[in-house]
Amino acid sequence: MWLHEILSEKVEKERTRLQQIKKEYSDKSVGEIKVRHLFNGLRGADLLVSQISYVDPQDGVHFYGHSVEEVLNMLPKAEKSELPLAGGMYYLLLTGDNPTREQALMVEEEWRRRSDLPYHVADMLRAMPRDTHPMTMFSQAILALQSRSEFTRHYVNGLQKTDYWQPTLEDSLNLVAKAPAIAAAIYNIKYHNQGLVPPSQSLDWSANFAYMINKEWDNEYMDLCRLFFVVHSEQGIGNVCEHTAWLVNSALSDVYFACSAAMNGLAGPLHGRxxxxxxxxxxxxxxxxxxxxxxxxxxxxxxxxxxxxxxxxxxxxxxxxxxxxxxxxxxxxxxxxxxxxxxxxxxxxxxxxxxxxxxxxxxxxxxxxxxxxxxxxxxxxCGLHEYDFYTVLFGVGRIIGITANLVWSRALFTPIERPQSLTLDVLEQQLKAI
The missing domain is CATH 1.10.230.10 (Cytochrome P450-Terp, domain 2)
Incomplete structure (x- = not known):
């Protein structure tokens, strides 16, 4: 194609130019950051603030100062299990307080009563081609719930900025509650051509996923779900999926818009895949x-x-x-x-x-x-051999951390994210003037 021919020459020229800039000016500063940060994905640049967590290069992710090991030990455990309740993790991420068992179970009960999947979402998943990637199905299912957004409903009716966080919390609770049911529906429809299994009203949120894919007999897998979802739940807002949600939500797009976009980022081979x-x-x-x-x-x-x-x-x-x-x-x-x-x-x-x-x-x-x-x-x-589905499970856990961060983003009035961009010409001019 003629456009390929024209661009091929220009691409090679600009790549050479870019490498020269990086070689000559890597440690020079442009504004508040160094040139190398502009071209290394902003690695090493402290640009974002999360209320909830940070990643220490030596100790890993910390949640309100607690390490992964500490969190797994201190959170209330599921019934007849040594693994924690995801409801306790959500309480910790939202409040910063170590939950009691009663508080963890209260979150679990909130999710339980919000967990049913609307018919229109299930019908949409059934209508999608069988070769649709499970992460496409997951993202679309989240987006299909947007019609029920409490934030959007209140916003169009004059919601005050000081109260943005409250319907954001409602949307977050509703989406997290439904995430295992969405994932189970995708698994059952795509791989086994089966109908939906309604959530159990007695199992905890994590174990319910196992129940809904007909592994209610498998206590080992239920425990793995409890571990898997908690350890994948949160890792700061600098990773692709969480930063995507943070960015989209900064425009006051609601939780569903933000989390659907986040899952599109998570689907990438350099991230969740x-x-x-x-x-x-x-x-x-x-x-x-x-x-x-x-x-x-x-x-x-x-x-x-x-x-x-x-x-x-x-x-x-x-x-x-x-x-x-x-x-x-x-x-x-x-x-x-x-x-x-x-x-x-x-x-x-x-x-x-x-x-x-x-x-x-x-x-x-x-x-x-x-x-x-x-x-x-x-x-x-544990028997899930459909490994293109694994990123969906990652997403189920990560929505816990994403939504907790979005609640705090609205509570603390995080502004729309809009960094300035430079052309290579402007960058070169600034660097040569130093």
Whole structure:
């Protein structure tokens, strides 16, 4: 096509120009930030403020100062389980207070009475082509709920700015309540051509997902859901999905608009879909060797992967410089429940070998595993072999943190986000004038 021919020359010219700017001016400042921040995805630039959490490079995500390990220990536990109630996590993220069991159960009850999925959402999911990606279905289902937005209804009737957070909280409670039902509907419709299973009125929010995909008999999977959704719930507002929601909501688009957009970001291979890539890589190793390989064979395989210009899926993080505590939490769960599974044994062996190889390789800033290095393997072990669905589960958990941040964003009058942009010409002119 003629446009390709015209642009090809210009693209190469501008790439060369950009590399020269980065080489000559990387540590120069433009306004309040350095040139390198303009071209590295703003990594290392402190530009956002969350009421709720931050990610420490050495200790991982903290929720109101509490580490992942502390949160898993201190939150009230589900009935006959050692794993926490998601309702307690939501209470913590919203209030900053460690919930009592009664408070956690009150949140769970709020979700329970709001959990039914409207018919029009289920009908829309059934009408979508069977080859539709599950994250497309998830995003569309969230957007289909927008017609019931309390924020939008009150806003058009003159809602005062000081009260924006209240209908935002209502929308947040409603969306979080329905998230497991949406995910279960997608799973049942897309993969098994089955009807919807109404939520149980006795199970907690996390276990209800297992119930709605007909795994009500599987206590191990219910516990995995409790762990999975909590550890995926929140990681600051700098990651793609949470920042997307934050940005969209800053225009006073309601929770449904914001969360649907967030799921579109989460769907990307460099974000939520990484758990699928990691599992596919692990299964490829098992297929090649027929079982979990020896340490030496695995080391050779990893070197071969790197030498072919590929990455080790699930290893590395844009902020963390140690093993992700969310990985460690799932590793501990796996050791208790999955120790005889060759896939889980491979996860442990990769954890032993890959960091050493990556450090020797020397081209990565973080050789340690993140949450994606294990989460897909856990789901696969428990029978969910449809691994393009795993990002939906990530999204179910992450909506907890997104919506809690949006409530606080409206409560603290966060303005519309509108950074200034520069052309390369203007940038060059400013840098040459320094």
């Amino acid at each position: 990484a758990n699928q890539d990691s599992l596919e890589w692990l299964l490829g190793i098992l297929h090649k060797f027929g079982d979990c390989p020896t340490e030496q064979l695995l080391e050779e395989y990893i070197w071969d992967t790197l030498n072919r210009g590929k990455v080790i899926p699930g290893y590395g993080h844009s902020v963390l410089r140690q093993t992700d505590p969310r990985f460690l939490a799932q590793l501990e769960f796996g050791r208790k429940h999955m120790g005889d599974d060759s896939l889980f044994q491979l996860v442990e062996l990769v954890y032993k070998v890959a960091p050493r190889v990556l450090q020797e390789y020397g081209k990565v800033s973080d050789p340690w595993p993140n949450v994606d290095a294990i989460s897909g393997a856990m789901q696969y072990h």
